[in-house]
Amino acid sequence: MGNISLNQVTKSFGDVQVIPPLDLEINEGEFVVFVGPSGCGKSTLLRLIAGLEDTTSGAISIDGNDATSLAPAKRGLAMVFQSYALYPHMSVRKNIAFPMKMAGIDETVQNAKIDAAAKALNLTDYLDRKPGQLSGGQRQRVAIGRAIVREPAAFLFDEPLSNLDAALRVGMRLEIMELHEKLQTTMIYVTHDQVEAMTMADKIVVLQAGVIEQVGSPLELYHAPRNKFVAGFIGSPKMNLIEGPEAAKYDATTIGIRPEHLTVSNTEGMWKGIVGVAEHLGSDTFIHVHETGLMDMMTVRITGDIAAKHGDTIYLTPVADQMHRFDADGLRIA
Amino acid sequence: MSRAITPQKKIMWTAFAWAFGLLMFFPILWTFLTSFKTEAVAIADPPVWLFFDWTLENYADVQARSNYPKALMNSIAIAVGSTFLGILIAVPAAWAMAFVPGNRTKDVLLWMLSTKMLPAVGVLYPLVLLAKWLGVMDSRILLIVVLMLINLPIIVWMLYTYFREIPGEILEAARMDGAGLKAEILYVLTPMALPGIASTVLLNIILAWNEAFWTILLTTVDAAPLTAFIASFSAPEGLFYAKLSAASMLAVAPILIMGWFSQKQLVRGLTFGAVK
Numbered sequence: 001m002g003n004i005s006l007n008q009v010t011k012s013f014g015d016v017q018v019i020p021p022l023d024l025e026i027n028e029g030e031f032v033v034f035v036g037p038s039g040c041g042k043s044t045l046l047r048l049i050a051g052l053e054d055t056t057s058g059a060i061s062i063d064g065n066d067a068t069s070l071a072p073a074k075r076g077l078a079m080v081f082q083s084y085a086l087y088p089h090m091s092v093r094k095n096i097a098f099p100m101k102m103a104g105i106d107e108t109v110q111n112a113k114i115d116a117a118a119k120a121l122n123l124t125d126y127l128d129r130k131p132g133q134l135s136g137g138q139r140q141r142v143a144i145g146r147a148i149v150r151e152p153a154a155f156l157f158d159e160p161l162s163n164l165d166a167a168l169r170v171g172m173r174l175e176i177m178e179l180h181e182k183l184q185t186t187m188i189y190v191t192h193d194q195v196e197a198m199t200m201a202d203k204i205v206v207l208q209a210g211v212i213e214q215v216g217s218p219l220e221l222y223h224a225p226r227n228k229f230v231a232g233f234i235g236s237p238k239m240n241l242i243e244g245p246e247a248a249k250y251d252a253t254t255i256g257i258r259p260e261h262l263t264v265s266n267t268e269g270m271w272k273g274i275v276g277v278a279e280h281l282g283s284d285t286f287i288h289v290h291e292t293g294l295m296d297m298m299t300v301r302i303t304g305d306i307a308a309k310h311g312d313t314i315y316l317t318p319v320a321d322q323m324h325r326f327d328a329d330g331l332r333i334a
Numbered sequence: 335m336s337r338a339i340t341p342q343k344k345i346m347w348t349a350f351a352w353a354f355g356l357l358m359f360f361p362i363l364w365t366f367l368t369s370f371k372t373e374a375v376a377i378a379d380p381p382v383w384l385f386f387d388w389t390l391e392n393y394a395d396v397q398a399r400s401n402y403p404k405a406l407m408n409s410i411a412i413a414v415g416s417t418f419l420g421i422l423i424a425v426p427a428a429w430a431m432a433f434v435p436g437n438r439t440k441d442v443l444l445w446m447l448s449t450k451m452l453p454a455v456g457v458l459y460p461l462v463l464l465a466k467w468l469g470v471m472d473s474r475i476l477l478i479v480v481l482m483l484i485n486l487p488i489i490v491w492m493l494y495t496y497f498r499e500i501p502g503e504i505l506e507a508a509r510m511d512g513a514g515l516k517a518e519i520l521y522v523l524t525p526m527a528l529p530g531i532a533s534t535v536l537l538n539i540i541l542a543w544n545e546a547f548w549t550i551l552l553t554t555v556d557a558a559p560l561t562a563f564i565a566s567f568s569a570p571e572g573l574f575y576a577k578l579s580a581a582s583m584l585a586v587a588p589i590l591i592m593g594w595f596s597q598k599q600l601v602r603g604l605t606f607g608a609v610k
Contacts, residue, residue, distance in 0.1 A: 073510070073512040078510060081503045087526075102512035
């Protein structure tokens with residue numbers, strides 16, 4: 001089980017409404033990612049689902065039962081926090097056992113589950129240590145272990161990888177994805193990192209100022225962003241958004257072209273510019289182009305390594321069927 | 335980058351630290367030495383340091399002339415009693431201020447602290463009248479209540495800063511893990527708050543133990559603690575330095591020993607939780 005549905009849910013802090021009426025369906029077994037810039041309300045939304053914040057109005061139901069005013073403990077959800085939020089005075093074993101102890105589960109069953117979780121998360125050797133004696137990655141694994149043993153209806157992750165260094169983050173990302181494949185439990189994952197969103201999600205919910213800008217699979221969002229905000233937010237490097245006369249040629253207020261959908265030439269092309277900085281990643285080259293007369297700086301992504309240095313003149317041509325058009329309200333023109 | 339520390343610098347600073355430490359400790363050391371001298375040696379000029387006939391007669395005299403065990407028991411009762419009464423009131427207060435602060439919480443805290451700036455002598459007269467009217471002059475309960483009131487702002491402040499250090503997410507995690515309010519307090523909050531409560535208790539026992547203004551003024555015989563016991567040796571017919579020293583040593587010894595064994599917690603308490 002693990003269907004969660006939000007019906008006209010709002011949240012206000014005092015006079016400030018951070019989440020205007022919002023509807024959302026999360027299906028059983030889905031990996032849903034809430035993504036958006038900081039302050040967009042994604043964490044608040046997760047905390048509303050968790051029950052850590054009271055909903056101001058509207059209804060939240062979990063597996064068809066109204067959970068709007070249910071205490072967090074009663075919702076059958078498990079949460080993994082950014083700060084890990086382990087109990088510092090308890091050993092790893094006791095940390096993992098805590099939710100089972102609260103549920104009054106028999107101790108032999110507890111131990112079997114702890115051992116299984118510890119084995120799955122490579123924590124067997126650390127069961128008797130305190131959280132303070134563990135590395136960041138290990139602590140996050142303990143937090144995940146503590147969530148797993150509850151066998152929750154859904155897992156809630158609140159930016160769980162933000163405190164880890166880059167290399168560890170990629171590893172933990174894979175571990176969480178594998179966990180999802182194995183358990184097939186609903187997971188809701190909050191992040192500001194669109195790469196995490198793209199790689200992990202079945203369904204991405206893009207939020208801005210408490211409003212859902214678009215819900216869809218990563219590729220839907222990539223290929224058919226509903227508006228300028230989603231277009232700019234999803235994809236790395238960011239989509240080039242061009243306004244003015246050049247956009248008018250295409251009957252649009254704004255046209256968008258992703259860096260990977262531009263071809264370059266030294267001799268001819270649609271747009272002319274000067275190379276500012278070229279970032280050579282080996283597999284790809286990102287070229288930042290100035291003085292195109294279209295926008296401050298355009299970014300081009302070329303597969304492989306090409307020779308381009310500061311001050312070179314360069315010609316860019318968009319791949320025609322990969323251009324996105326937006327109207328005066330910033331909405332996509334089909 | 336760490337600052338370079340040359341051996342010379344290190345020796346210099348070590349010597350300086352020792353000199354400063356000894357300077358601070360000197361009055362206690364001198365009292366200790368004087369307590370083993372005869373009255374004549376005690377006032378000798380130039381002062382005699384170590385080479386005199388060490389004697390225990392001052393201690394015997396002090397014991398004979400006054401009731402040390404009674405004063406000791408009074409001190410313990412007053413210090414421990416006022417501290418625990420204070421903790422009983424301050425824990426819920428600090429709790430509320432740390433976890434469910436209102437708009438005026440900061441103002442309340444500052445106001446509480448400001449009462450510490452009131453000169454104690456300003457409330458002496460009304461307090462004495464009140465105590466007399468209630469018929470509790472020279473009683474332990476009066477001192478327990480008065481010292482509790484005097485130290486309450488400090489107790490609340492200390493506990494507040496400790497409670498503030500407990501991350502809210504851990505409490506939320508407990509709630510997510512299925513803990514009700516009772517389980518949350520019992521298994522998560524209390525164990526995390528205990529070290530803070532312990533150092534607060536320790537520091538306040540010492541503060542109450544050393545408090546001299548109220549303990550001397552509000553007691554005569556029955557409830558007189560060690561502070562009054564020391565004061566009783568500065569008699570009108572002249573000071574008996576050696577006996578006074580012996581009495582002082584007897585009075586400070588228990589708290590000195592307690593302080594020595596709990597140095598670590600005390601330092602943490604004195605910094606109000608500023609360093610970990």
